[in-house]
Amino acid sequence: MSGRFLSGRGIPLASLMLVRQPVRLAVALAGISFAGILMFMQLGFRDGLFDASVTVHRLFDADIVLISPRSTSSVSMAGFPRRRLVQTMALPEVEGITPVHWNLLLWRNPKTRGTRSILALGFEPGDPLFVDPTLAPKAQVLTQKGRVLFDEKSRPEFGPVADWFRAGRTVESEISGQRVRVAGLIELGSSFGADGNLLTSSETFLELLPNTPPGSIEVGLVRLQQGTDAEAVVEKLNALLPEDVTVLTKQGFIDFEQNYWRTSTSIGFIFTLGAAMGFVVGCVIVYQVLYSDVSDHLPEYATLMAMGYKLRTLLGVVVREGLLLALFGYLPAYAAGQGLYLLVRSATALPVAMDFSRAMTVFSMILVMCMASAGLAMRRLVDADPAEIF
Amino acid sequence: MTVLSHPAQHQGADVVSTVKIENLSHSYGRGSMRRQVLQSVDLQIAAGEVVLLTGPSGCGKTTLLTLIGALRQVQQGDVLVFGQQLQGAGRGQRQLLRRRIGMIFQGHNLLRCLTAEQNVQMGADLLEGFSYRGRRDQAREWLRAVGLEDHLSKLPQDLSGGQKQRVAIARALAARPQLLLADEPTAALDSGTGREVVELLKRLAREQACSVLMVTHDPRILDVADRLVKMEDGRLLQAVE
Numbered sequence: 001m002s003g004r005f006l007s008g009r010g011i012p013l014a015s016l017m018l019v020r021q022p023v024r025l026a027v028a029l030a031g032i033s034f035a036g037i038l039m040f041m042q043l044g045f046r047d048g049l050f051d052a053s054v055t056v057h058r059l060f061d062a063d064i065v066l067i068s069p070r071s072t073s074s075v076s077m078a079g080f081p082r083r084r085l086v087q088t089m090a091l092p093e094v095e096g097i098t099p100v101h102w103n104l105l106l107w108r109n110p111k112t113r114g115t116r117s118i119l120a121l122g123f124e125p126g127d128p129l130f131v132d133p134t135l136a137p138k139a140q141v142l143t144q145k146g147r148v149l150f151d152e153k154s155r156p157e158f159g160p161v162a163d164w165f166r167a168g169r170t171v172e173s174e175i176s177g178q179r180v181r182v183a184g185l186i187e188l189g190s191s192f193g194a195d196g197n198l199l200t201s202s203e204t205f206l207e208l209l210p211n212t213p214p215g216s217i218e219v220g221l222v223r224l225q226q227g228t229d230a231e232a233v234v235e236k237l238n239a240l241l242p243e244d245v246t247v248l249t250k251q252g253f254i255d256f257e258q259n260y261w262r263t264s265t266s267i268g269f270i271f272t273l274g275a276a277m278g279f280v281v282g283c284v285i286v287y288q289v290l291y292s293d294v295s296d297h298l299p300e301y302a303t304l305m306a307m308g309y310k311l312r313t314l315l316g317v318v319v320r321e322g323l324l325l326a327l328f329g330y331l332p333a334y335a336a337g338q339g340l341y342l343l344v345r346s347a348t349a350l351p352v353a354m355d356f357s358r359a360m361t362v363f364s365m366i367l368v369m370c371m372a373s374a375g376l377a378m379r380r381l382v383d384a385d386p387a388e389i390f
Numbered sequence: 391m392t393v394l395s396h397p398a399q400h401q402g403a404d405v406v407s408t409v410k411i412e413n414l415s416h417s418y419g420r421g422s423m424r425r426q427v428l429q430s431v432d433l434q435i436a437a438g439e440v441v442l443l444t445g446p447s448g449c450g451k452t453t454l455l456t457l458i459g460a461l462r463q464v465q466q467g468d469v470l471v472f473g474q475q476l477q478g479a480g481r482g483q484r485q486l487l488r489r490r491i492g493m494i495f496q497g498h499n500l501l502r503c504l505t506a507e508q509n510v511q512m513g514a515d516l517l518e519g520f521s522y523r524g525r526r527d528q529a530r531e532w533l534r535a536v537g538l539e540d541h542l543s544k545l546p547q548d549l550s551g552g553q554k555q556r557v558a559i560a561r562a563l564a565a566r567p568q569l570l571l572a573d574e575p576t577a578a579l580d581s582g583t584g585r586e587v588v589e590l591l592k593r594l595a596r597e598q599a600c601s602v603l604m605v606t607h608d609p610r611i612l613d614v615a616d617r618l619v620k621m622e623d624g625r626l627l628q629a630v631e
Contacts, residue, residue, distance in 0.1 A: 010515055010522070011508050013501075020503035020545075303499040306461060307565065308489030308516055386488075387461040 014320035028289040029329045035282025036333025039275045039362045046271035048352035052191040053261045054254045059130045063230045065253040066220035069246045073260035074193045077102045077218040084245040085220035093228045098127040101205045102218035108174040109159035116157055119194035122205025138184045142201040147183035154196025176208050279365055287373035294380045306386035315378050322374030326367045408569050408601040409435040414467035427453045429624040440602040445621035451605045459571050460484040489516050492562030494572040498554035500546040506557045507542040513564035532560035552583035559591050572604040588614055
């Protein structure tokens with residue numbers, strides 16, 4: 001018998017019970033959608049934060065990255081001796097290296113004259129820096145002193161640099177009190193740590209930061225021969241190099257940054273808690289709806305039992321109600337989530353997007369929510385005593 | 391009406407009474423709160439027989455009905471329905487037995503969210519070996535048999551009391567029961583409608599060779615019975631022919 005409700009060859013009791021009470025159904029769907037949207041937002045922000053914190057990290061053309069053990073994150077990178085990077089060349093697997101200066105500098109908005117912290121990377125214009133091949137030709141202009149490449153995806157607070165540059169204007173501004181000229185545009189993207197980025201040559205970088213100790217760099221990129229096991233080389237380098245440098249794979253470098261935001265700040269916790277609250281709110285609403293639905297129909301369920309329907313069949317009706325609520329509550333939540341992500345992207349330039357795994361996570365949360373509520377509401381159904389209906 | 395004919399349904403029904411009750415006692419509560427509702431009840435209902443059960447309220451009629459309907463665990467004595475012992479019967483066995491027993495309640499107890507046709511089909515759905523379409527057609531035929539062919543897609547809230555009770559009869563009969571238990575089916579109806587409904591019930595049960603046990607207070611319908619049984623204080627009085 002129970003199969004009849006599932007195969008759709010019987011009367012679709014679950015959907016009829018829901019549909020014939022449109023107000024309650026609307027409340028239930030609104031509640032579930034709301035919980036779903038809340039979860040999408042919180043998880044989206046959380047993942048967006050972690051993704052955004054490594055926007056630049058991902059772009060580097062490197063297999064292995066050297067940093068100082070005193071560095072804690074992209075916003076506080078410490079220097080280490082450049083010769084450690086050169087030492088890696090001793091290994092035959094190493095194909096090339098790029099020393100990179102990395103620091104947050106004060107950029108003056110050319111329009112409003114206000115200053116703001118911007119992430120500046122300094123490198124030798126001839127060296128490979130990013131995987132993106134379009135950078136190399138642009139980087140040639142950096143050989144001239146006082147030139148920078150500006151990230152057009154930087155937040156608008158840095159000024160209308162990209163617009164002015166495209167319009168053919170000469171865009172000049174100040175970094176740390178020194179005049180620089182924007183010599184080109186690149187596309188990187190802002191992150192939680194840095195609202196904007198710019199590239200310059202090592203020479204210009206050192207002029208902007210004259211107190212940098214000679215021979216000190218913040219990041220060392222190491223490229224390996226094709227097909228080399230990066231993990232094994234990291235082991236070798238760890239043995240070879242002294243303690244004043246940390247050797248990471250590129251993924252390790254990305255993890256290092258994400259780990260900082262995850263563990264050393266309360267951001268991850270806060271957003272996860274927010275998502276959990278959405279889950280709990282949804283649970284309460286769905287449980288309330290299903291419980292009162294079962295209570296209202298208790299005499300009818302008892303009648304069906306008196307007619308000879310199995311308890312299992314009737315439990316199946318409640319489960320189906322839960323499934324239907326989950327499905328039709330999720331769809332509007334998904335659509336609203338897409339819309340809100342779009343809004344967040346345009347308002348904050350954070351890379352918040354609907355990805356499959358999050359869509360599935362939220363769907364399974366909603367499913368668990370509805371099934372758990374259905375399970376609890378079913379306990380009421382067991383109370384349906386067919387002997388009481390006479 | 392091909393649907394309503396039942397060849398070979400009652401093989402051996404002459405040998406075994408539909409209902410056979412011996413020395414049945416039942417009580418509610420425990421200790422000092424214990425209250426005896428049935429005392430040494432003996433009752434037999436033959437196949438196709440229409441029996442009316444009357445008596446003052448609180449005399450145990452409904453309890454007897456729920457025990458025969460396999461809705462309650464039998465405490466003491468023997469209750470055999472279609473030859474099956476209900477004393478000590480498990481949940482699953484009682485559930486299977488209930489599928490062969492039609493029930494009509496004081497209130498109509500229709501499912502509010504289903505149309506008249508769907509309600510009747512909930513009864514027909516208990517039958518095995520029919521397609522969805524077949525079961526739906528049977529539901530329609532039963533509604534035609536109770537004179538509601540024009541109200542197939544109405545919800546219970548849009549039907550009158552008599553119409554609802556007729557839907558309930560159609561639903562009970564759609565499962566093709568061999569025994570029909572009715573608890574004051576005319577209680578919510580005016581006398582004319584009540585009479586109509588009971589006569590319809592009797593006629594259709596007859597066509598199905600279905601035994602009927604009906605509890606009623608209504609003196610105007612007593613004459614439909616083959617046999618009248620009176621009950622008082624948990625005991626059956628002498629049967630009145």
